[in-house]
Amino acid sequence: MALPDLMDLVMHDPRRLTCLRAVAGEPGEAMPGIENLWRKPVFALTQAGQPTKDARLSLEDLIDRNRGIALIDGGSGPQPIDIPFTSIVVLTAESLPGAQELGRFLADRIEQRFRDVIDPDIGVTIHVEQSLHAAAPVAVYFGHGVHAPPQGGLLPHGEVVIKQNEIAIGQPIIGANTAGGLYPGQSRFAFSRSEMLTPAVHPDLPAGTIFFLGRYPVDSSARDAGGLPLLTALPQTPEARAQAIQVEALPTPTQGGIDARFEILGIRPQTGRVSLGMVDVTLDRRPCRLHQQPPKGPHLAVLGLAIPENFGGRRMARYWIERSHGGRLMSSAMLAPRDSIVVQGRDARRYDRRELRYSRAGGEFRAESISFDNRRRSVLMLEEGEFGYIGLPREQTAISFGPDQSSRGYGTFDWLGEAVRVQFGSGVVERLDNLYDHNPVGFIAAVPGGVAVQSAGDIWILGDRKAQAAGTCTIPANGPFVLGPLVVELRGPTP
Numbered sequence: 001m002a003l004p005d006l007m008d009l010v011m012h013d014p015r016r017l018t019c020l021r022a023v024a025g026e027p028g029e030a031m032p033g034i035e036n037l038w039r040k041p042v043f044a045l046t047q048a049g050q051p052t053k054d055a056r057l058s059l060e061d062l063i064d065r066n067r068g069i070a071l072i073d074g075g076s077g078p079q080p081i082d083i084p085f086t087s088i089v090v091l092t093a094e095s096l097p098g099a100q101e102l103g104r105f106l107a108d109r110i111e112q113r114f115r116d117v118i119d120p121d122i123g124v125t126i127h128v129e130q131s132l133h134a135a136a137p138v139a140v141y142f143g144h145g146v147h148a149p150p151q152g153g154l155l156p157h158g159e160v161v162i163k164q165n166e167i168a169i170g171q172p173i174i175g176a177n178t179a180g181g182l183y184p185g186q187s188r189f190a191f192s193r194s195e196m197l198t199p200a201v202h203p204d205l206p207a208g209t210i211f212f213l214g215r216y217p218v219d220s221s222a223r224d225a226g227g228l229p230l231l232t233a234l235p236q237t238p239e240a241r242a243q244a245i246q247v248e249a250l251p252t253p254t255q256g257g258i259d260a261r262f263e264i265l266g267i268r269p270q271t272g273r274v275s276l277g278m279v280d281v282t283l284d285r286r287p288c289r290l291h292q293q294p295p296k297g298p299h300l301a302v303l304g305l306a307i308p309e310n311f312g313g314r315r316m317a318r319y320w321i322e323r324s325h326g327g328r329l330m331s332s333a334m335l336a337p338r339d340s341i342v343v344q345g346r347d348a349r350r351y352d353r354r355e356l357r358y359s360r361a362g363g364e365f366r367a368e369s370i371s372f373d374n375r376r377r378s379v380l381m382l383e384e385g386e387f388g389y390i391g392l393p394r395e396q397t398a399i400s401f402g403p404d405q406s407s408r409g410y411g412t413f414d415w416l417g418e419a420v421r422v423q424f425g426s427g428v429v430e431r432l433d434n435l436y437d438h439n440p441v442g443f444i445a446a447v448p449g450g451v452a453v454q455s456a457g458d459i460w461i462l463g464d465r466k467a468q469a470a471g472t473c474t475i476p477a478n479g480p481f482v483l484g485p486l487v488v489e490l491r492g493p494t495p
Helices: 006-011 034-039 059-065 099-117 220-227 238-242
Strands: 020-024 043-047 068-073 078-083 087-092 125-130 138-142 159-164 167-170 189-191 209-214 230-235 246-250 260-268 272-282 299-308 314-323 339-344 347-352 357-360 365-372 375-382 388-391 397-399 420-424 429-431 442-447 450-455 459-462 467-469 472-475 481-483 486-491
Touching: 020 059, 034 059, 034 099, 043 059, 059 099, 059 138, 078 099, 087 099, 099 125, 209 272, 230 246, 230 260, 299 314, 299 365, 299 420, 314 375, 339 375, 347 365, 365 467, 450 459
Parallel strands: 087 125
Antiparallel strands: 020 043, 020 138, 068 078, 087 138, 159 167, 159 272, 189 209, 209 230, 246 260, 260 272, 299 375, 299 388, 299 486, 314 339, 314 420, 339 347, 347 357, 365 375, 397 442, 420 429, 442 450, 450 472, 459 467, 459 481, 481 486
């Protein structure tokens, strides 16, 4: 693994790597063969949509020569490392019957070539789709702002909505009709008006400008905006720079589930500075989402976690919890991480991402091992405050924690996988949601006087260091109970 020196870090400009585009072949030509795309120097990098004078490269060399820089801390202080971009969007001029095979082929080659430096949280994801506005037989996109939508037609959990005159007019789209975001695990999102700049486009955005939602890996502004993602305008053409486009954060609406709102401003001749539109960002539009503030009506406050010490015969070694602004669980990869709580046995330590050091819990939380019908769990409880809040459904609703396959209806609590990672004795690390299937842990609903629960095996009444199976009952307000891996209690008025 390459270790850049300090000067590399200082000189590294992540904005240059927001979204790289390279094209292969001439307009009207047939697409080069699959093996040629990987091995042969057929790709030309573009700048502002036009090919540069740089030598042509293979896709393998493109990825190898254009890497990002990240900071890691192995216990001896932060170290900069370079990592390849392994989330790639491929747009083709013609429809490819073997698009999935092409994606798998490229993913296999990338995994073989870069296996030692692939970010385990990202992995290798390739999205192949036909473009309706292709300027070349094939174009590839990669960089900080490129996130390849998952295969299988999975829907995004969140959304980025473009508005004109307060009216929603659409979302950035990849190819024919694939939403550009926001998907589980997506931490950044680049979009523009044209595929000459980014794979995700909307025709009513200002021309010649890339809009980047999120934060770059080495970004001193991570503590700004209350942990919410930032939107940055990056002009790519002289005409765009002449417009002096800026983005300003607006007050967040109190209704509609919107997490951040931005206004795009620019200069027009004879008019001066005018509004060119707005962008609304919703990190998770599902009713099951984690709220940073108590929602209206009955809701559950998340007080702690109850993680099984054994998953299907694999014994947990430790787990860690990522928190964002205000100590809330980092339920979206778009949020800026503030600190981590690392739990191993009864030992819990806090890792401050700003000061880059560990500290003991110091009364903020406590960790203990509790028996749940002879199966032990590591229970971490906050001494004060909450990890966040969940709106309660008014009708009996199944609750599950496995990855959400549809993003429709109430949804699953798979957002917990963004915040919690489990490490096993073998050294393997997995997201918590990937350790659960789609079977419900039980059913819950808000009812007069409490929460009606019907356990399917994983709802428990939590007493003084004891857990009792809930069965079918009504749990009153301020009575903590365990819902799958969450420790929660009812807050707010009930129906």
